[in-house]
Amino acid sequence: MKKRGVLKKKNRLPRKVSVYVFFILILLNILLVGVNVAKAQGFFIPSQPQPLVVDGTIDLDDLTLEQKIAQMMVVLGITYNMGAFKKMQLGGIHLHAMKSEDEMRSIITYFQESLEIPFFVTVDLEGCVSPFAYFKEFQSVNEVTSLGESFQKGKTEGKYLSDIGVNVNFAPVVDLHDEIWNCRSFQGTKEDVSELANAYILGLQDEGVIATAKHYPGKTLVIKDPHKFLAAAEITGDDLYPYESLIDKNSVKAIMVSHLITFGEVNSEGKPSDASQRIISGLQRTFDGLIVTDEINMLGIKNFYKSLDEMYIEVFNAGADIVLNFQNDPNEVYHAITVIRDAVDGGIISEERIDASVRKILTAKGFVVKD
Protein backbone atom coordinates (compact mmCIF):
# COMPACT_ATOMS: atom_id res chain seq x y z
CA MET A 1 0.00 0.00 0.00
CA LYS A 2 2.80 2.36 0.96
CA LYS A 3 4.57 1.60 -2.32
CA ARG A 4 1.40 2.41 -4.32
CA GLY A 5 1.01 5.67 -2.41
CA VAL A 6 4.63 6.62 -3.16
CA LEU A 7 4.09 5.81 -6.82
CA LYS A 8 0.93 7.93 -6.97
CA LYS A 9 2.77 10.90 -5.40
CA LYS A 10 5.64 10.55 -7.89
CA ASN A 11 3.16 10.64 -10.81
CA ARG A 12 1.35 13.72 -9.43
CA LEU A 13 4.55 15.75 -9.17
CA PRO A 14 5.55 15.60 -12.83
CA ARG A 15 1.94 16.26 -13.86
CA LYS A 16 1.79 19.32 -11.62
CA VAL A 17 5.02 20.56 -13.12
CA SER A 18 3.67 19.89 -16.61
CA VAL A 19 0.53 21.87 -15.86
CA TYR A 20 2.53 24.80 -14.49
CA VAL A 21 4.83 24.71 -17.52
CA PHE A 22 1.77 24.60 -19.77
CA PHE A 23 0.30 27.77 -18.32
CA ILE A 24 3.66 29.54 -18.41
CA LEU A 25 4.10 28.58 -22.05
CA ILE A 26 0.57 29.70 -22.88
CA LEU A 27 1.27 33.09 -21.33
CA LEU A 28 4.62 33.31 -23.09
CA ASN A 29 3.00 32.51 -26.42
CA ILE A 30 0.25 35.07 -25.88
CA LEU A 31 2.92 37.66 -25.07
CA LEU A 32 4.97 36.75 -28.16
CA VAL A 33 1.88 36.88 -30.39
CA GLY A 34 1.07 40.31 -28.99
CA VAL A 35 4.59 41.57 -29.57
CA ASN A 36 4.62 40.17 -33.12
CA VAL A 37 1.29 41.81 -33.95
CA ALA A 38 2.49 45.10 -32.46
CA LYS A 39 5.69 44.90 -34.49
CA ALA A 40 3.76 44.13 -37.69
CA GLN A 41 1.71 47.27 -37.13
CA GLY A 42 4.79 49.40 -36.59
CA PHE A 43 4.31 49.85 -32.86
CA PHE A 44 8.05 49.95 -32.25
CA ILE A 45 8.71 52.55 -34.93
CA PRO A 46 9.48 55.84 -33.17
CA SER A 47 7.16 58.81 -33.71
CA GLN A 48 8.62 61.88 -35.29
CA PRO A 49 7.83 65.21 -33.60
CA GLN A 50 5.22 67.35 -35.34
CA PRO A 51 7.08 70.11 -37.19
CA LEU A 52 6.44 73.75 -36.43
CA VAL A 53 4.52 75.44 -39.23
CA VAL A 54 4.02 79.19 -38.88
CA ASP A 55 1.80 80.89 -41.46
CA GLY A 56 2.60 78.19 -43.99
CA THR A 57 6.36 78.48 -43.41
CA ILE A 58 8.59 75.59 -42.37
CA ASP A 59 12.18 75.91 -41.23
CA LEU A 60 14.13 72.99 -42.68
CA ASP A 61 16.33 73.00 -39.58
CA ASP A 62 13.27 72.15 -37.50
CA LEU A 63 12.95 68.78 -39.23
CA THR A 64 14.95 65.81 -38.05
CA LEU A 65 17.06 63.99 -40.62
CA GLU A 66 14.66 61.03 -40.43
CA GLN A 67 11.70 63.34 -41.10
CA LYS A 68 13.44 64.79 -44.13
CA ILE A 69 14.27 61.36 -45.53
CA ALA A 70 10.71 60.19 -44.80
CA GLN A 71 9.31 63.12 -46.80
CA MET A 72 11.09 61.69 -49.83
CA MET A 73 9.15 58.42 -49.69
CA VAL A 74 5.76 57.59 -51.13
CA VAL A 75 4.26 54.32 -49.88
CA LEU A 76 1.13 52.30 -50.56
CA GLY A 77 -1.85 53.76 -48.73
CA ILE A 78 -2.90 50.59 -46.92
CA THR A 79 -5.00 51.48 -43.87
CA TYR A 80 -3.43 48.64 -41.85
CA ASN A 81 -0.16 50.60 -41.93
CA MET A 82 -1.70 54.02 -41.44
CA GLY A 83 -0.55 54.48 -37.85
CA ALA A 84 3.05 53.59 -38.64
CA PHE A 85 3.18 55.75 -41.79
CA LYS A 86 1.77 58.74 -39.94
CA LYS A 87 4.31 58.26 -37.13
CA MET A 88 7.14 58.33 -39.66
CA GLN A 89 5.55 61.35 -41.40
CA LEU A 90 6.23 59.95 -44.84
CA GLY A 91 5.99 62.06 -47.93
CA GLY A 92 3.01 60.46 -49.56
CA ILE A 93 0.59 57.60 -50.02
CA HIS A 94 -0.32 55.88 -53.26
CA LEU A 95 -3.90 54.76 -53.54
CA HIS A 96 -4.96 51.35 -54.81
CA ALA A 97 -8.31 50.61 -56.44
CA MET A 98 -11.35 50.77 -54.18
CA LYS A 99 -15.03 49.94 -54.41
CA SER A 100 -16.43 53.41 -53.89
CA GLU A 101 -15.59 57.08 -53.95
CA ASP A 102 -16.74 57.40 -50.34
CA GLU A 103 -14.24 54.76 -49.29
CA MET A 104 -11.47 56.68 -51.03
CA ARG A 105 -12.45 59.98 -49.48
CA SER A 106 -12.60 58.40 -46.02
CA ILE A 107 -9.18 56.83 -46.36
CA ILE A 108 -7.62 60.06 -47.57
CA THR A 109 -9.23 61.96 -44.69
CA TYR A 110 -8.00 59.45 -42.11
CA PHE A 111 -4.49 59.53 -43.49
CA GLN A 112 -4.35 63.34 -43.63
CA GLU A 113 -5.86 63.92 -40.19
CA SER A 114 -3.63 65.69 -37.64
CA LEU A 115 -0.63 66.05 -39.92
CA GLU A 116 1.16 69.39 -40.10
CA ILE A 117 2.81 68.33 -43.36
CA PRO A 118 0.13 66.53 -45.40
CA PHE A 119 0.85 63.49 -47.51
CA PHE A 120 1.11 63.67 -51.25
CA VAL A 121 -1.87 61.54 -52.30
CA THR A 122 -0.93 59.85 -55.56
CA VAL A 123 -2.70 57.66 -58.08
CA ASP A 124 -2.03 56.08 -61.46
CA LEU A 125 -4.93 57.48 -63.47
CA GLU A 126 -4.09 56.85 -67.10
CA GLY A 127 -7.41 55.61 -68.44
CA CYS A 128 -6.88 51.91 -68.97
CA VAL A 129 -5.10 51.98 -65.63
CA SER A 130 -7.34 53.51 -62.99
CA PRO A 131 -8.00 52.99 -59.29
CA PHE A 132 -11.54 54.34 -59.80
CA ALA A 133 -12.60 51.84 -62.44
CA TYR A 134 -14.99 49.98 -60.12
CA PHE A 135 -17.29 52.98 -59.95
CA LYS A 136 -16.15 55.47 -62.62
CA GLU A 137 -14.80 55.19 -66.14
CA PHE A 138 -12.17 57.41 -67.66
CA GLN A 139 -11.11 57.62 -71.28
CA SER A 140 -7.94 55.79 -72.20
CA VAL A 141 -5.14 58.02 -73.58
CA ASN A 142 -4.78 55.94 -76.73
CA GLU A 143 -8.32 57.02 -77.64
CA VAL A 144 -7.50 60.73 -77.44
CA THR A 145 -7.12 62.29 -80.89
CA SER A 146 -7.08 66.07 -80.45
CA LEU A 147 -5.49 68.70 -78.27
CA GLY A 148 -8.86 69.95 -77.11
CA GLU A 149 -9.91 66.47 -76.13
CA SER A 150 -6.65 65.92 -74.27
CA PHE A 151 -6.90 69.21 -72.40
CA GLN A 152 -10.49 68.46 -71.46
CA LYS A 153 -9.49 64.98 -70.27
CA GLY A 154 -6.83 66.56 -68.07
CA LYS A 155 -9.24 69.17 -66.75
CA THR A 156 -12.01 66.65 -66.01
CA GLU A 157 -9.65 64.22 -64.30
CA GLY A 158 -7.88 67.01 -62.44
CA LYS A 159 -11.14 68.36 -61.08
CA TYR A 160 -12.25 64.91 -59.99
CA LEU A 161 -8.93 64.07 -58.34
CA SER A 162 -8.68 67.41 -56.61
CA ASP A 163 -12.19 67.09 -55.28
CA ILE A 164 -11.46 63.67 -53.77
CA GLY A 165 -8.19 64.82 -52.21
CA VAL A 166 -5.63 63.44 -54.68
CA ASN A 167 -2.86 65.91 -55.48
CA VAL A 168 -0.46 63.93 -57.71
CA ASN A 169 -1.25 61.84 -60.77
CA PHE A 170 1.50 59.58 -62.10
CA ALA A 171 0.43 60.37 -65.64
CA PRO A 172 0.72 61.02 -68.54
CA VAL A 173 2.81 58.28 -70.08
CA VAL A 174 4.91 59.87 -72.81
CA ASP A 175 6.63 56.71 -74.03
CA LEU A 176 6.22 56.75 -77.80
CA HIS A 177 4.85 53.24 -78.17
CA ASP A 178 3.10 50.79 -75.88
CA GLU A 179 3.71 47.25 -77.03
CA ILE A 180 3.13 45.67 -73.63
CA TRP A 181 -0.14 47.08 -72.31
CA ASN A 182 -1.42 48.39 -75.65
CA CYS A 183 -3.34 51.30 -74.17
CA ARG A 184 -1.11 53.57 -72.12
CA SER A 185 0.48 55.77 -74.78
CA PHE A 186 -0.88 58.62 -76.84
CA GLN A 187 -1.04 57.80 -80.54
CA GLY A 188 1.00 59.44 -83.27
CA THR A 189 4.44 60.86 -83.90
CA LYS A 190 6.75 62.13 -81.20
CA GLU A 191 5.41 65.63 -81.85
CA ASP A 192 1.81 64.41 -81.50
CA VAL A 193 2.61 62.59 -78.25
CA SER A 194 4.35 65.69 -76.87
CA GLU A 195 1.53 68.08 -77.78
CA LEU A 196 -1.22 65.78 -76.55
CA ALA A 197 0.67 65.15 -73.31
CA ASN A 198 1.24 68.87 -72.83
CA ALA A 199 -2.45 69.61 -73.32
CA TYR A 200 -3.37 66.94 -70.79
CA ILE A 201 -0.83 68.28 -68.30
CA LEU A 202 -2.12 71.83 -68.62
CA GLY A 203 -5.67 70.68 -67.97
CA LEU A 204 -4.71 68.50 -65.01
CA GLN A 205 -2.42 71.02 -63.34
CA ASP A 206 -4.94 73.79 -63.87
CA GLU A 207 -7.04 71.95 -61.27
CA GLY A 208 -4.17 71.85 -58.78
CA VAL A 209 -3.03 68.27 -59.41
CA ILE A 210 0.65 67.63 -60.17
CA ALA A 211 1.17 65.76 -63.45
CA THR A 212 4.06 63.32 -63.85
CA ALA A 213 5.51 62.59 -67.27
CA LYS A 214 6.78 59.03 -67.40
CA HIS A 215 8.80 56.89 -67.81
CA TYR A 216 12.04 58.83 -68.49
CA PRO A 217 14.06 58.28 -70.62
CA GLY A 218 11.58 56.17 -72.58
CA LYS A 219 11.26 52.69 -74.13
CA THR A 220 9.69 51.29 -70.94
CA LEU A 221 6.61 50.02 -72.74
CA VAL A 222 8.39 48.28 -75.57
CA ILE A 223 11.15 46.44 -73.77
CA LYS A 224 9.78 43.46 -71.89
CA ASP A 225 11.60 43.01 -68.59
CA PRO A 226 13.19 39.59 -68.72
CA HIS A 227 12.09 37.61 -65.74
CA LYS A 228 14.12 38.52 -62.68
CA PHE A 229 16.52 40.95 -64.36
CA LEU A 230 16.44 44.52 -65.58
CA ALA A 231 16.12 45.22 -69.27
CA ALA A 232 18.50 47.47 -71.20
CA ALA A 233 17.54 49.71 -74.09
CA GLU A 234 19.05 52.20 -76.50
CA ILE A 235 17.53 55.64 -76.11
CA THR A 236 17.25 57.82 -79.18
CA GLY A 237 16.54 61.49 -79.67
CA ASP A 238 12.94 60.59 -80.50
CA ASP A 239 12.49 58.94 -77.08
CA LEU A 240 13.76 62.06 -75.33
CA TYR A 241 11.78 64.48 -77.48
CA PRO A 242 8.56 64.51 -75.39
CA TYR A 243 10.52 65.25 -72.21
CA GLU A 244 12.59 67.98 -73.84
CA SER A 245 9.45 69.50 -75.30
CA LEU A 246 7.59 69.47 -71.96
CA ILE A 247 10.59 70.90 -70.14
CA ASP A 248 10.98 73.64 -72.77
CA LYS A 249 7.34 74.58 -72.32
CA ASN A 250 7.90 74.63 -68.55
CA SER A 251 4.64 72.75 -68.10
CA VAL A 252 5.06 69.44 -66.30
CA LYS A 253 5.85 69.56 -62.57
CA ALA A 254 7.18 66.03 -62.14
CA ILE A 255 9.00 63.39 -64.16
CA MET A 256 9.20 59.71 -63.26
CA VAL A 257 12.41 57.87 -64.11
CA SER A 258 12.30 54.16 -64.92
CA HIS A 259 14.48 51.22 -63.81
CA LEU A 260 15.59 50.63 -67.39
CA ILE A 261 19.35 50.40 -67.99
CA THR A 262 19.97 52.78 -70.85
CA PHE A 263 22.58 53.68 -73.43
CA GLY A 264 22.60 55.80 -76.56
CA GLU A 265 21.51 59.43 -76.19
CA VAL A 266 21.54 59.01 -72.40
CA ASN A 267 23.69 56.52 -70.61
CA SER A 268 22.93 55.12 -67.18
CA GLU A 269 26.40 53.54 -66.99
CA GLY A 270 25.05 50.05 -66.57
CA LYS A 271 22.77 51.00 -63.68
CA PRO A 272 19.00 51.32 -63.38
CA SER A 273 18.23 54.84 -64.68
CA ASP A 274 16.61 55.94 -61.42
CA ALA A 275 19.73 54.85 -59.52
CA SER A 276 22.12 56.58 -61.91
CA GLN A 277 23.55 59.92 -60.80
CA ARG A 278 24.46 60.58 -64.41
CA ILE A 279 20.87 60.23 -65.61
CA ILE A 280 19.34 62.18 -62.74
CA SER A 281 21.87 65.01 -62.75
CA GLY A 282 21.56 65.21 -66.53
CA LEU A 283 17.83 65.68 -66.16
CA GLN A 284 18.29 68.23 -63.38
CA ARG A 285 20.38 70.44 -65.68
CA THR A 286 17.23 71.46 -67.53
CA PHE A 287 14.37 70.38 -65.24
CA ASP A 288 13.84 71.85 -61.78
CA GLY A 289 10.61 70.02 -60.96
CA LEU A 290 10.20 66.85 -58.92
CA ILE A 291 12.03 63.72 -60.06
CA VAL A 292 10.34 60.50 -59.00
CA THR A 293 11.74 56.97 -59.13
CA ASP A 294 9.82 53.96 -60.30
CA GLU A 295 8.72 51.60 -57.52
CA ILE A 296 11.82 50.11 -55.89
CA ASN A 297 10.45 46.74 -54.75
CA MET A 298 10.48 45.34 -58.29
CA LEU A 299 12.42 42.10 -58.70
CA GLY A 300 14.67 43.47 -61.41
CA ILE A 301 16.10 46.32 -59.39
CA LYS A 302 16.26 44.24 -56.19
CA ASN A 303 18.25 41.53 -58.00
CA PHE A 304 20.61 44.13 -59.41
CA TYR A 305 22.04 44.83 -55.95
CA LYS A 306 23.66 42.54 -53.38
CA SER A 307 21.27 43.77 -50.70
CA LEU A 308 18.27 46.02 -50.18
CA ASP A 309 20.42 48.39 -48.13
CA GLU A 310 22.80 48.84 -51.04
CA MET A 311 19.84 49.53 -53.33
CA TYR A 312 18.39 52.13 -50.96
CA ILE A 313 21.71 53.98 -50.76
CA GLU A 314 22.26 53.96 -54.52
CA VAL A 315 18.74 55.13 -55.30
CA PHE A 316 18.81 57.96 -52.76
CA ASN A 317 22.34 58.96 -53.69
CA ALA A 318 21.44 59.20 -57.37
CA GLY A 319 19.45 62.36 -56.74
CA ALA A 320 15.75 61.69 -57.26
CA ASP A 321 13.46 63.75 -55.04
CA ILE A 322 10.75 61.16 -54.42
CA VAL A 323 11.28 57.42 -54.04
CA LEU A 324 8.32 55.09 -54.53
CA ASN A 325 8.56 52.35 -51.91
CA PHE A 326 5.43 50.16 -51.95
CA GLN A 327 6.74 47.82 -49.25
CA ASN A 328 3.90 46.31 -47.18
CA ASP A 329 6.00 45.98 -44.02
CA PRO A 330 6.26 49.38 -42.28
CA ASN A 331 9.32 48.12 -40.36
CA GLU A 332 11.18 47.69 -43.64
CA VAL A 333 10.12 51.19 -44.71
CA TYR A 334 11.51 52.55 -41.44
CA HIS A 335 14.63 50.45 -41.91
CA ALA A 336 15.18 52.12 -45.30
CA ILE A 337 14.97 55.52 -43.58
CA THR A 338 17.57 54.48 -40.99
CA VAL A 339 19.88 53.14 -43.71
CA ILE A 340 19.79 56.50 -45.50
CA ARG A 341 20.14 58.37 -42.19
CA ASP A 342 23.26 56.33 -41.42
CA ALA A 343 24.57 56.93 -44.94
CA VAL A 344 24.17 60.69 -44.42
CA ASP A 345 25.81 60.51 -40.98
CA GLY A 346 28.62 58.47 -42.54
CA GLY A 347 29.19 61.00 -45.34
CA ILE A 348 28.09 58.65 -48.16
CA ILE A 349 25.11 60.87 -49.00
CA SER A 350 25.30 64.59 -48.32
CA GLU A 351 22.62 66.20 -46.20
CA GLU A 352 22.54 69.09 -48.68
CA ARG A 353 21.35 66.63 -51.32
CA ILE A 354 18.52 65.52 -49.00
CA ASP A 355 17.66 69.14 -48.15
CA ALA A 356 17.48 70.10 -51.82
CA SER A 357 14.84 67.44 -52.47
CA VAL A 358 12.87 68.15 -49.30
CA ARG A 359 12.81 71.85 -50.19
CA LYS A 360 11.25 71.00 -53.55
CA ILE A 361 8.76 68.61 -51.94
CA LEU A 362 7.61 71.07 -49.30
CA THR A 363 7.32 73.85 -51.88
CA ALA A 364 5.20 71.55 -54.07
CA LYS A 365 3.03 70.91 -51.01
CA GLY A 366 2.44 74.64 -50.71
CA PHE A 367 4.82 75.59 -47.95
CA VAL A 368 7.38 78.38 -47.84
CA VAL A 369 10.67 76.83 -46.83
CA LYS A 370 13.10 78.65 -44.60
CA ASP A 371 16.69 77.41 -44.40
Add this chain to the structure above:
Amino acid sequence: MNGNKIWIIVNISLVFIAVLLFLNLFDITVPTLGNALYSADGDSPVCIAQYKDQTSLIQDTERCCLQMQQQVIQGETVTGPIIVDGTSFDIQKKYYTSESVIKYFVNMKAYRYCKNNGFWV
Protein backbone atom coordinates in the same frame (compact mmCIF):
# COMPACT_ATOMS: atom_id res chain seq x y z
CA MET B 1 1.19 8.13 -17.51
CA ASN B 2 -0.93 8.73 -20.59
CA GLY B 3 -2.12 12.01 -19.15
CA ASN B 4 1.44 13.05 -18.52
CA LYS B 5 2.51 12.19 -22.03
CA ILE B 6 -0.20 14.44 -23.40
CA TRP B 7 1.02 17.34 -21.28
CA ILE B 8 4.58 16.77 -22.45
CA ILE B 9 3.55 16.71 -26.10
CA VAL B 10 1.45 19.85 -25.68
CA ASN B 11 4.26 21.63 -23.87
CA ILE B 12 6.84 20.69 -26.49
CA SER B 13 4.47 22.02 -29.16
CA LEU B 14 4.09 25.26 -27.25
CA VAL B 15 7.87 25.60 -26.96
CA PHE B 16 8.15 25.06 -30.71
CA ILE B 17 5.54 27.75 -31.37
CA ALA B 18 7.27 30.12 -28.96
CA VAL B 19 10.57 29.60 -30.76
CA LEU B 20 8.96 30.37 -34.13
CA LEU B 21 7.32 33.49 -32.74
CA PHE B 22 10.59 34.60 -31.22
CA LEU B 23 12.48 34.06 -34.48
CA ASN B 24 9.78 35.99 -36.34
CA LEU B 25 10.48 39.02 -34.15
CA PHE B 26 13.94 39.14 -35.64
CA ASP B 27 12.67 38.53 -39.19
CA ILE B 28 14.13 35.03 -39.25
CA THR B 29 11.65 32.93 -41.18
CA VAL B 30 11.44 29.20 -41.64
CA PRO B 31 10.33 27.33 -44.74
CA THR B 32 6.57 27.07 -44.83
CA LEU B 33 4.03 24.91 -46.55
CA GLY B 34 3.51 27.78 -48.98
CA ASN B 35 7.20 27.77 -49.86
CA ALA B 36 7.14 23.98 -50.22
CA LEU B 37 4.14 24.11 -52.54
CA TYR B 38 5.83 26.84 -54.57
CA SER B 39 9.03 24.80 -54.93
CA ALA B 40 7.12 21.65 -55.77
CA ASP B 41 5.26 23.40 -58.58
CA GLY B 42 7.37 22.81 -61.68
CA ASP B 43 5.68 25.52 -63.79
CA SER B 44 7.05 28.99 -64.37
CA PRO B 45 5.12 31.96 -62.98
CA VAL B 46 2.77 33.34 -65.61
CA CYS B 47 1.20 36.79 -65.47
CA ILE B 48 -0.89 38.08 -68.32
CA ALA B 49 -2.29 41.59 -68.69
CA GLN B 50 -5.42 41.94 -70.74
CA TYR B 51 -7.00 45.11 -72.03
CA LYS B 52 -10.09 44.67 -74.19
CA ASP B 53 -9.01 42.00 -76.68
CA GLN B 54 -5.26 42.55 -76.32
CA THR B 55 -3.16 40.29 -74.12
CA SER B 56 0.44 40.59 -73.07
CA LEU B 57 2.82 38.54 -70.95
CA ILE B 58 4.26 40.48 -68.01
CA GLN B 59 7.73 39.08 -67.42
CA ASP B 60 8.46 40.98 -64.22
CA THR B 61 6.45 38.87 -61.78
CA GLU B 62 6.85 41.31 -58.91
CA ARG B 63 5.53 44.16 -60.99
CA CYS B 64 2.57 41.95 -61.70
CA CYS B 65 2.18 41.11 -58.00
CA LEU B 66 2.11 44.82 -57.18
CA GLN B 67 -0.60 45.45 -59.76
CA MET B 68 -2.58 42.44 -58.56
CA GLN B 69 -2.44 43.69 -54.99
CA GLN B 70 -3.96 47.00 -56.04
CA GLN B 71 -7.08 45.56 -57.68
CA VAL B 72 -10.53 45.44 -56.13
CA ILE B 73 -11.46 41.90 -57.19
CA GLN B 74 -8.81 39.61 -55.79
CA GLY B 75 -8.06 36.07 -56.88
CA GLU B 76 -11.23 35.21 -58.75
CA THR B 77 -10.99 31.60 -59.87
CA VAL B 78 -10.82 31.18 -63.62
CA THR B 79 -10.30 28.19 -65.86
CA GLY B 80 -9.20 27.78 -69.41
CA PRO B 81 -6.09 28.94 -71.22
CA ILE B 82 -5.27 32.43 -72.47
CA ILE B 83 -3.47 32.84 -75.77
CA VAL B 84 -0.64 35.37 -75.95
CA ASP B 85 1.19 35.80 -79.25
CA GLY B 86 0.06 32.36 -80.35
CA THR B 87 1.14 30.59 -77.16
CA SER B 88 -1.41 29.08 -74.81
CA PHE B 89 -1.01 29.65 -71.06
CA ASP B 90 -2.97 27.91 -68.32
CA ILE B 91 -4.14 30.40 -65.72
CA GLN B 92 -6.11 29.96 -62.52
CA LYS B 93 -6.69 33.38 -60.96
CA LYS B 94 -7.93 36.76 -62.12
CA TYR B 95 -7.33 40.15 -60.52
CA TYR B 96 -9.17 43.22 -61.75
CA THR B 97 -11.14 46.27 -60.83
CA SER B 98 -13.45 46.43 -63.80
CA GLU B 99 -13.78 44.84 -67.22
CA SER B 100 -13.06 48.22 -68.83
CA VAL B 101 -9.46 48.53 -67.61
CA ILE B 102 -6.38 46.29 -67.55
CA LYS B 103 -7.00 42.89 -65.94
CA TYR B 104 -4.41 40.44 -64.67
CA PHE B 105 -4.44 36.67 -65.03
CA VAL B 106 -1.96 34.46 -63.21
CA ASN B 107 -1.20 30.80 -62.69
CA MET B 108 -0.80 29.25 -59.25
CA LYS B 109 2.99 29.53 -59.46
CA ALA B 110 2.78 33.30 -59.85
CA TYR B 111 0.12 33.51 -57.16
CA ARG B 112 2.31 31.59 -54.70
CA TYR B 113 5.31 33.67 -55.70
CA CYS B 114 3.42 36.84 -54.83
CA LYS B 115 2.22 35.41 -51.52
CA ASN B 116 5.71 34.20 -50.58
CA ASN B 117 7.16 37.62 -51.31
CA GLY B 118 4.85 39.53 -49.01
CA PHE B 119 2.27 40.78 -51.49
CA TRP B 120 -1.30 40.86 -50.23
CA VAL B 121 -3.01 38.99 -53.04
